[in-house]
Amino acid sequence: MGDSTLMERPRIDDRTSVLVLTGAGVSAESGIPTFRGAGGLWESHSFTDLASPEGFDADPALVWRFYSSRREGAKGCRPNPGHLALVELERRLGDRFLLATQNVDGLHRDAGSERLVEIHGNLFTSRCSSCSRPPFEDRASHLHGAPPCERCGARLRPHIVWFGEMLDPSHLERIHRFLTEAARRGPLVFLAAGTSGAVYPAAGLVDEARQLGACTWLVNADPADNGHRFEHFTQGRTGEVLPDLLGP
Numbered sequence: 001m002g003d004s005t006l007m008e009r010p011r012i013d014d015r016t017s018v019l020v021l022t023g024a025g026v027s028a029e030s031g032i033p034t035f036r037g038a039g040g041l042w043e044s045h046s047f048t049d050l051a052s053p054e055g056f057d058a059d060p061a062l063v064w065r066f067y068s069s070r071r072e073g074a075k076g077c078r079p080n081p082g083h084l085a086l087v088e089l090e091r092r093l094g095d096r097f098l099l100a101t102q103n104v105d106g107l108h109r110d111a112g113s114e115r116l117v118e119i120h121g122n123l124f125t126s127r128c129s130s131c132s133r134p135p136f137e138d139r140a141s142h143l144h145g146a147p148p149c150e151r152c153g154a155r156l157r158p159h160i161v162w163f164g165e166m167l168d169p170s171h172l173e174r175i176h177r178f179l180t181e182a183a184r185r186g187p188l189v190f191l192a193a194g195t196s197g198a199v200y201p202a203a204g205l206v207d208e209a210r211q212l213g214a215c216t217w218l219v220n221a222d223p224a225d226n227g228h229r230f231e232h233f234t235q236g237r238t239g240e241v242l243p244d245l246l247g248p
């Protein structure tokens, strides 16, 4: 573990609110490949082709094989100390804490995070690509084509936000409302952890937080695309850094 006495740490007192944004790097130490890894060629397809409505329309069976292999891979993974440090901080701050995650692996939920917004969806949830049937838990692998919706017969799809698709407006509204109310209440800290800052609108949250006067922190194994927009940068593995950085 790093020596927390030497590490510069965000000031979190009994009036401070904290918004955290996590990316694939937080799950890397649990064994979930990041997109730099998984984002590479998968069955000679690029990630953004597979994680897109066009990719699904072109070859739904291939996209379901991709998500089924990620479901199977994630099933054997457990939260790591980085996830648990965020659960502890939530317990300490209560409604002065909110966690927005780009990760779809469900590990924050497994770790015990409750004030959680899964802005890119969840790997273990499916929905109908056509009718208004609500999204439902689905841990199964679908290796022989897209399963049909029981209600209307259309193809089921992963309940995931694909490239080119809008995020759930209620998720963005919840984050925006948290930031504005927190900034009115007292000091605000925005922490991004384990994310390359490449994907929008998530990568733009740092700008919204700064405009509201937030103190901004990035914890990442490597410099991030939007890293220059953070006031503080702690380079390292989130499983090691977050327990020291956020501890009481």
Ligand code: BV8
Residues within 6 Å of the ligand: 022, 023, 024, 025, 026, 028, 029, 034, 035, 036, 037, 051, 102, 103, 104, 120, 160, 161, 162, 163, 164, 165, 166, 167, 193, 194, 195, 196, 197, 198, 199, 200, 201, 202, 219, 220, 221, 222, 223, 224, 236, 237, 238, 239
């Ligand atoms: C939208 C679900 C618009 C899928 C995902 C040009 C400019 C700006 C924007 C765009 C543009 N062209 C296109 C866009 C829009 C696009 C976008 O941002 N594209 C990027 C590629 C340029 N965004 C969208 O399409 C979004 N929608 O904009 O809608 C719109 C408007 C009107 C009407 C209709 C539509 C939707 C984006 C959501 C896409 N879905 N996920 C799935 O998972 O299957 S994104 C997916 O990739 C992840 O969820 C994640 O968000 C992203 C990868 O990012 P990271 O999580 O950061 O992971 P990455 O591997 O990149 O980085 C990991 C980091 O961790 C690394 O830096 C590494 O160093 C570090 N690390 C590794 N190990 C550790 C570690 N750090 C610490 N500790 C460790 N142990």
Ligand code: ZN
Residues within 6 Å of the ligand: 128, 129, 130, 131, 132, 133, 149, 150, 151, 152, 153, 154
């Ligand atoms: Zn349907």
